[in-house]
Amino acid sequence: MFEGLKNKLRDVRSRFGASIEETLEESPVSPSPATPVADLTAQEPAPESTKDEIHPHEGVLEAASEKKPKSGFFTKVKTLVIEREFILTEKDLEDPLFELEMILLESDVALPVTDAIIAHMRTSLVGNHRKIRESPDEIVTLALKNALREVLGEGLDLPGFIRSHEKPVKILFTGVNGTGKTTSIAKVSDFLKKKGFSIVIGAGDTYRAGAIEQIRVHADRLGIRLIHHQEGADPSAVLFDAVEYARAHKVDVVLADTAGRFHNRANLMSQLEKIRRIFKPDLIFYVDEATAGNDAVVRAAEFEKTIGADGVMLTKVDMDKKGGSAISIAYTIGKPLVFLGVGQEYEDIVLFTPDLIINEILGEDA
Ligand SMILES: Nc1nc2c(ncn2[C@@H]2O[C@H](COP(=O)(O)OP(=O)(O)O)[C@@H](O)[C@H]2O)c(=O)[nH]1
Ligand SMILES: [Mg+2]
Structure with a gap:
């Protein structure tokens, strides 16, 4: 049952996942927007244990390092970006949200219900600092699951x-x-x-x-x-x-x-x-x-x-x-x-x- 919808949702979920991946690569995390980069050089190097962790931003940051080769600075930045946060903007999600909306409507989901699902997806994904402990797909799936739960109701025993x-x-x-x-x-x-x-x-x-x-x-x-x-x-x-x-x-x-x-x-x-x-x-x-x-x-x-x-x-x-x-x-x-x-x-x-x-x-x- 629901094979058509299931297949379409699988595709759109990967589109949401890709949007998350993109913001992951584009927005390296800094400790606080107010902290000037120069201040970081004065801080203590990160603890040894965090240095070996792999991070997608590493390449980007190493390239930037050519300008100011001060080891304290880079060690600290590595420590911070290892948190792997992402922030999605409305714009990042515009395409996948539109695609999801079309899929729901094509699948005969009523307009107010489609609106409710889209609104739920938007609030749970946009603007949040999210730690990427899960995979992007897990984050999207959880958001979709909660959106569906909201419209499906509890049933009757x-x-x-x-x-x-x-x-x-x-x-x-x-x-x-x-x-x-x-x-x-x-x-x-x-x-x-x-x-x-x-x-x-x-x-x-x-x-x-x-x-x-x-x-x-x-x-x-x-x-x-x-x-x-x-x-x-x-x-x-x-x-x-x-x-x-x-x-x-x-x-x-x-x-x-x-x-x-x-x-x-x-x-x-x-x-x-x-x-x-x-x-x-x-x-x-x-x-x-x-x-x-x-x-x-x-x-x-x-x-x-x-x-x-x-x-x-x-x-x-x-x-x-x-x-x-x-x-x-x-x-x-x-x-x-x-x-x-x-x-x-x-x-x-x-x-x-x-x-x-x-x-x-x-x-x-x-
Ligand atoms: N595949 C399938 N057929 C069903 C289901 N429920 C009912 N039907 C079939 O739908 C047809 C009409 O069912 P019926 O109970 O006579 O409908 P009524 O006129 O509303 O009483 C019958 O051929 C049923 O076997 C179902 O859940 N799945
Ligand atoms: Mg009958």
């Missing part, structure tokens, strides 16, 4: 939420048709069942018989109780019954499927609104596919505004080369990414953590 919440915990899945709601409900059921929770599924997509049949097959395979009515029934009534069943049987979690379409969009939204009032979800998960890129982010924002969302499940992440929606969605709608769908099998689900995406995007170097 669903098992922890369920444990600490009054039962049954009711979770409503919304989102447009074909993005993977029904499959995700099956995956989440399996995930939670393996964690020891009891589950009931409500077949709230009554739009067509096929949808009820689809969730029934999953429920049967997973050994999970399904509450369903006929095609065309009121989804609110189905989900109400699912909650009643959960209460009567002390079931921990009710997972509610919904239709992603209706006769028209306004009707879909008012149907979801009715479900929300009657089912009274503790959590609403918005489901969309990573492969939809920025469309998924725009739709998520719309659902968040109308129906509300407490978290996002991003599906088909296994098929997404760009990573833009995964990076952008939580920051844009201000709600956490909860799960990633990474394939068609039940076990192809992962509870989101920022490191999961960071490691994927930055490869082994993260």
Whole structure:
């Protein structure tokens, strides 16, 4: 996943690294800008142990030494430059920052999210005296990692939420048709069942018989109780019954499927609104596919505004080369990414953590 973005970021990281290398070679470190060079000659020579250390500025400084061959002076300067500090200016980073911005936008990272990442990179790299104990690439990677961490958010510990919440915990899945709601409900059921929770599924997509049949097959395979009515029934009534069943049987979690379409969009939204009032979800998960890129982010924002969302499940992440929606969605709608769908099998689900995406995007170097 995210191969395209991963490869592009590898290139731009080396561009940032090269900018750091350049300033390393161009700005030898002096003890303080106010100290005249002549003063250095009066100071004590450096301790023996520092003399043998290798430094990239050495050649530059030795060349300068031809003018004033006083050993005390050069020994002292060597001692100071061995610290290997660099200072990056805005100008030094102009090109790589622009390149990074283009890469993020091309990868469908939303504009405000791109801006936030660029701003973070700028503040963490520009103007700082930095000791080069790490390699330039390590410095860049760390800055990028922290920038991504800032926009990705922390996620949501669903098992922890369920444990600490009054039962049954009711979770409503919304989102447009074909993005993977029904499959995700099956995956989440399996995930939670393996964690020891009891589950009931409500077949709230009554739009067509096929949808009820689809969730029934999953429920049967997973050994999970399904509450369903006929095609065309009121989804609110189905989900109400699912909650009643959960209460009567002390079931921990009710997972509610919904239709992603209706006769028209306004009707879909008012149907979801009715479900929300009657089912009274503790959590609403918005489901969309990573492969939809920025469309998924725009739709998520719309659902968040109308129906509300407490978290996002991003599906088909296994098929997404760009990573833009995964990076952008939580920051844009201000709600956490909860799960990633990474394939068609039940076990192809992962509870989101920022490191999961960071490691994927930055490869082994993260
Ligand atoms: N590759 C991949 N396919 C998925 C994933 N999640 C769902 N799908 C597929 O997406 C299609 C639509 O899924 P479905 O659950 O019916 O979507 P719904 O209309 O939103 O309920 C199905 O073919 C699923 O197998 C995923 O994480 N990865
Ligand atoms: Mg469905």
